Amino acid sequence: MASIKQFQVTFDCAEPERVARFWCEVLGYVVPPPPKGFATWEDFQRSQPPEERDSWFACSDPTGVGPRLFFQRVPEGKVVKNRLHLDVRVGTGLVGEERLAALEAECARLVPLGAVRGQLLLADGVNESCLGMQDIEGNEFCLD
Structure with missing residues (x-):
């Protein structure tokens, strides 16, 4: 049997810090401390060669x-x-109108952050409702 591995999810994007901070707001994630030897992320970025600044x-x-x-x-x-x-x-365990309300509430929170609302897929007897969205660079995600 294979062992469980840790993984990270990698996004290709134009503005890494901007997209990362968007996802921090969506998921309640945090930005880690700057690399050792640097007081701030800005200090770290300034220490990098110009072509590598803001690259990740x-x-x-x-x-x-x-x-x-x-x-x-x-x-x-x-x-x-x-x-x-x-x-x-955001709607785990919820069904019907209660689930739709949770999806709509989260959508209303994310749109002012730059998310774009997509298609609402209503429950079909097999799958519960979900709401398609896009992040600030157009990457699709679902509110489920």
Whole structure:
């Protein structure tokens, strides 16, 4: 039997720190302390060669349960639908109108942060309702 491995989720993006801070707000994640020897992340960035400044950022679950999220700058923009996306579990255990209210409340919280509302998929007898969203760079995710 294979052993359980830790993993991180990596996002390709144009502005790593901006996208990381968005996901901190969505998930309640935190930005880790700056690397050893630096008082702030700004100090660390200034120490880097110009071509490496602002090329990556990360955040983590303060409880240590969820995976680390890593954001890396890439030159190309997003072109097609994600092949993988995050489901933000805000309606777990809820059904019907109560679940829809939870999804709508979370959507209302995220839109002012820069998220974009997508399609609401209503319960179909097999799957419960979920709400498609996009983050600040257009990466799809679901409120589930």
